[in-house]
Amino acid sequence: MRDDEPVIDPKLLKPYNPKDTEDRIYKLWEDSGFFNPDVCIEKGTIKEDAEPFTLIMPPTNANGSLHAGHGLVMAIEDLIVRYKRMRGFKTLWLPGLDHAGFETQVVYERKLEKEGRTRFGMDKNELYKEILDFTLHNSKNINGQVRKMGSSCDWSREKFTLDDNVVKTVYQTFKKLYDDELVYRGNRIVSWCTKHQTSFSDLEIKDEERVEPYYYLKYGPFVISTSRPETKFGDKYVVMHPSDERYKEYKDGQKIDLEWINGPITATIIKDESIDMEFGTGVMTITPWHDSVDFEIAERRGLEKEQIIDENGKLLPIAGEFTEMNIKKARPLIIEKLQSKGLVEKIDENYKHVVRTCYKCGTILEPQIKNQWFIKMKPLAEKALEIIQNDKIKYIPEHYKKITVHWLLNIMDWNISRQIVWGIPIPAKICVKCGNGMVDLENKISKCEKCKGEVKQDPDTFDTWFSSGQWPFATLGYPDNKDFKTYYPTDVMETAGEIIFFWVSRMIMLGLYVTGKIPFKTVYLHGLVLDAKGQKMSKSKGNVIDPLILTDKYGTDAFRIGLIIGNTPGTSLSLSEDKIRAYKNYANKLWNITRFVLSNIDEVEYEEDFDNYSKKDKELLKEQDKLIEEITKEMDEYKFYIVGEKIYQYTWSRFADVILEESKKIFASTSEKEIISRKQFLLHTLDKILKILHPFMPFVTEEIWQTMKKGSSLLMVEKWPASTDASQGGPIQND
RNA sequence: GCGCGAUUAGCUCAGUUGGUAGAGCAACCCGUUUACACCGGGAAGGUCGGGGGUUCGAGUCCCUCAUCGCGCACCA
Numbered sequence: 140m141r142d143d144e145p146v147i148d149p150k151l152l153k154p155y156n157p158k159d160t161e162d163r164i165y166k167l168w169e170d171s172g173f174f175n176p177d178v179c180i181e182k183g184t185i186k187e188d189a190e191p192f193t194l195i196m197p198p199t200n201a202n203g204s205l206h207a208g209h210g211l212v213m214a215i216e217d218l219i220v221r222y223k224r225m226r227g228f229k230t231l232w233l234p235g236l237d238h239a240g241f242e243t244q245v246v247y248e249r250k251l252e253k254e255g256r257t258r259f260g261m262d263k264n265e266l267y268k269e270i271l272d273f274t275l276h277n278s279k280n281i282n283g284q285v286r287k288m289g290s291s292c293d294w295s296r297e298k299f300t301l302d303d304n305v306v307k308t309v310y311q312t313f314k315k316l317y318d319d320e321l322v323y324r325g326n327r328i329v330s331w332c333t334k335h336q337t338s339f340s341d342l343e344i345k346d347e348e349r350v351e352p353y354y355y356l357k358y359g360p361f362v363i364s365t366s367r368p369e370t371k372f373g374d375k376y377v378v379m380h381p382s383d384e385r386y387k388e389y390k391d392g393q394k395i396d397l398e399w400i401n402g403p404i405t406a407t408i409i410k411d412e413s414i415d416m417e418f419g420t421g422v423m424t425i426t427p428w429h430d431s432v433d434f435e436i437a438e439r440r441g442l443e444k445e446q447i448i449d450e451n452g453k454l455l456p457i458a459g460e461f462t463e464m465n466i467k468k469a470r471p472l473i474i475e476k477l478q479s480k481g482l483v484e485k486i487d488e489n490y491k492h493v494v495r496t497c498y499k500c501g502t503i504l505e506p507q508i509k510n511q512w513f514i515k516m517k518p519l520a521e522k523a524l525e526i527i528q529n530d531k532i533k534y535i536p537e538h539y540k541k542i543t544v545h546w547l548l549n550i551m552d553w554n555i556s557r558q559i560v561w562g563i564p565i566p567a568k569i570c571v572k573c574g575n576g577m578v579d580l581e582n583k584i585s586k587c588e589k590c591k592g593e594v595k596q597d598p599d600t601f602d603t604w605f606s607s608g609q610w611p612f613a614t615l616g617y618p619d620n621k622d623f624k625t626y627y628p629t630d631v632m633e634t635a636g637e638i639i640f641f642w643v644s645r646m647i648m649l650g651l652y653v654t655g656k657i658p659f660k661t662v663y664l665h666g667l668v669l670d671a672k673g674q675k676m677s678k679s680k681g682n683v684i685d686p687l688i689l690t691d692k693y694g695t696d697a698f699r700i701g702l703i704i705g706n707t708p709g710t711s712l713s714l715s716e717d718k719i720r721a722y723k724n725y726a727n728k729l730w731n732i733t734r735f736v737l738s739n740i741d742e743v744e745y746e747e748d749f750d751n752y753s754k755k756d757k758e759l760l761k762e763q764d765k766l767i768e769e770i771t772k773e774m775d776e777y778k779f780y781i782v783g784e785k786i787y788q789y790t791w792s793r794f795a796d797v798i799l800e801e802s803k804k805i806f807a808s809t810s811e812k813e814i815i816s817r818k819q820f821l822l823h824t825l826d827k828i829l830k831i832l833h834p835f836m837p838f839v840t841e842e843i844w845q846t847m848k849k850g851s852s853l854l855m856v857e858k859w860p861a862s863t864d865a866s867q868g869g870p871i872q873n874d
Numbered sequence: 875g876c877g878c879g880a881u882u883a884g885c886u887c888a889g890u891u892g893g894u895a896g897a898g899c900a901a902c903c904c905g906u907u908u909a910c911a912c913c914g915g916g917a918a919g920g921u922c923g924g925g926g927g928u929u930c931g932a933g934u935c936c937c938u939c940a941u942c943g944c945g946c947a948c949c950a
Contacts (some may be wrong), residue, residue, distance in 0.1 A: 151909090154910080154912060155912085346946095346947095346948090363950075364950070365950065366950090367950095378950090414950085415949065415950085418949055418950070419949085422950090423949090423950040424950080425950080426950090430950075432948095432949075432950070433950080492948090492949090493947095493948070536879095538878060539878095541877085541878070542877085542878060542879095542945070542946095545876095545877065545878085545945090545946075546945090546946075549947080636944095639945095640945095671885090671886085673886085704887090704888095704897090704898075705886060705887050705888075705897090705898075706887085707887080707888080709879085710879080710880080710887090711943090712886090712887095713885090713886055713887090714886095715885085715886070715899080717885090717898095717899055718886075718898075718899065720899090721898065721899060721912095722898095723912065724910095724912040724913090725912090726912085727910070727912045728909095728910065728912075728913090730909090730910080730912095731909045731910035731912090731913090732909070732910080733909085734909050734910075735909035736909085737909095738909070739909090773890095776890095778890090780887090780888075781888075781889095781890095784888075784897065784898080787897090787898085788897075788898095795909085795910085799909075800914090803907095
């Protein structure tokens with residue numbers, strides 16, 4: 140070895156090995172404390188008066204392990220956060236866990252089922268404790284996997300939806316809604332899952348198209364049609380349009396006697412304008428307890444409502460001989476009986492219609508009248524609409540704005556009561572006598588405020604989205620916490636487009652309602668991660684890609700940038716192993732570029748002297764500055780897929796294939812000026828590439844940085860490159 | 875029924891305000907020249923879903939149709 144031969148770290152002589160690197164680098168970051176903006180200020184990497192940048196992580200459901208969708212969240216959000224941190228913002232990325240009420244309970248019930256147990260009949264407290272243990276155990280696992288992805292979130296601020304202070308905020312919001320008469324307890328039609336024994340909001344429903352027989356039945360002088368004869372036992376109102384000429388001989392309120400399923404009944408004629416004369420015979424009977432349209436008519440007209448089907452999907456005594464029978468079993472038998480009585484006009488065997496099913500188990504949801512808590516959404520939605528229509532919140536991609544507006548304009552009241560154990564208990568008392576509900580945060584109410592009757596604790600829990608809908612301000616300690624004052628409103632809400640209504644829109648409404656401010660300025664929505672064939676991943680199809688297998692095989696960096704490049708917001712992404720492999724090669728390419736640059740340079744630290752650059756290198760620098768300028772602009776516009784491609788192109792096709800090759804010739808020449816200039820340029824460029832690439836591929840870039848700088852600084856808190864002739868290093872120059 | 879997307883090279887997708895079609899992967903040919911074979915060089919590959927319109931000029935704007943995907947509302 141000659142004296143002037145540079146000493147290359149022997150590590151660089153072998154291909155880049157993520158396995159030897161990632162855990163060590165993550166520990167280096169975590170130990171540095173720089174994930175916490177307070178530490179950044181303390182150690183001087185960020186100015187105290189720097190502009191804050193806040194991103195609240197969608198709280199991970201603590202009921203399983205990391206899937207490809209989480210991988211995408213981490214890749215995108217960590218990219219955003221690392222970029223902002225390097226731009227000099229006081230950057231907070233707050234991680235969290237969601238107890239995920241019903242979702243988790245379903246997962247846990249499956250586990251119980253496998254063990255031959257069931258939640259029904261279990262002691263409530265016992266069940267709660269078991270699910271809590273399960274959740275806490277999973278959360279450790281999940282957090283380990285979030286770390287594996289390289290996430291630079293502030294663990295010291297981690298929140299759980301069941302933390303005392305979060306629950307306190309949720310309770311106060313509930314009370315405020317109650318005091319403002321925006322939450323009410325009332326008997327309303329809800330969608331009831333007979334398997335899970337709980338009601339849902341209008342969102343937890345999956346519509347399924349089915350072909351089923353459709354029955355035309357003789358109801359006295361009328362013919363009515365139905366796909367659900369088993370609900371018809373109690374039908375004693377027959378409704379038609381007041382101006383329907385066919386039925387003008389009948390008067391509103393008129394009683395008629397007729398033979399029905401279980402014998403003679405007296406029916407009442409109702410004339411109502413909500414009836415569509417064009418549909419069928421223009422006559423229908425109503426079942427207010429099990430149909431929302433019928434319920435609405437009955438409410439409006441003050442008609443009686445009678446329950447026909449119980450909570451288990453079995454017929455009640457009104458069904459006579461069919462009592463206790465499961466509706467599925469009862470239907471053909473009822474039709475048989477009707478046929479024998481000559482009451483079936485005809486049957487259409489190929490009737491196509493949509494049934495509402497439980498989005499988890501596919502069980503047909505039974506509309507039932509239930510006394511539950513509902514939030515009046517119209518007033519909340521109106522405020523949100525005003526904000527959204529005035530573009531106070533930026534949607535990426537834009538068309539989600541339209542989708543949100545459309546939903547808000549047609550919003551329904553939100554049922555927030557769930558009949559499950561796993562969740563935040565509703566702090567309310569229910570009157571045993573009159574059913575009145577009273578919010579009671581201090582547990583002081585002992586008699587009904589309306590009828591002085593006895594009260595009991597509401598046994599229900601909140602819809603999990605009611606608590607997560609308050610996540611941005613609940614996590615930051617609304618209203619008095621310093622973090623709330625510094626970091627709210629947050630900057631970006633990055634999450635799956637799928638939960639635009641469930642979560643994003645409700646956060647906007649509740650955020651505006653509680654804090655009076657928008658909860659975030661930008662909504663960035665990503666699509667689904669599909670398999671290589673473009674199929675949705677599902678356990679039953681067996682095409683689920685485990686992100687940890689891919690990171691293990693190709694490295695986290697390769698996985699991350701593979702999720703970014705070729706992925707535009709809002710559209711789904713096909714994930715193929717070929718693609719990830721290609722970026723593994725890219726990480727190695729960068730590694731070898733470093734080896735070439737360092738092995739040709741005698742001094743690792745050069746004073747940058749652009750004036751003495753050769754003419755050629757000045758041109759190259761100009762080209763590079765232009766690229767940096769473009770890239771920075773695109774980063775600010777959240778066009779990461781473009782930046783990823785550009786930096787990939789530049790490093791590989793431009794820097795490696797052309798500039799490095801050309802450098803070999805220059806280094807063999809005799810012009811000292813050109814040699815020095817080129818060496819400076821190579822080092823300058825490597826520095827810029829590492830910085831730009833860091834948010835995309837944090838591990839390999841940091842590892843190279845550590846090798847070059849011999850551990851004297853951390854790339855994650857270096858400044859984002861500005862072009863050499865323009866200052867654009869961020870909102871605040873921190874030097 | 876209403877709404878929102880998508881349709882560009884074999885595959886996955888870019889294509890900013892209309893100005894000669896791009897990338898990655900795969901496939902093909904050549905090449906072991908000490909940064910890298912987890913590589914290099916080269917060539918090939920598209921009437922931008924169909925039709926119509928606006929324009930000097932359309933992948934891009936307008937209309938229409940088709941196919942696929944996704945929401946919302948559903949009707950007794």
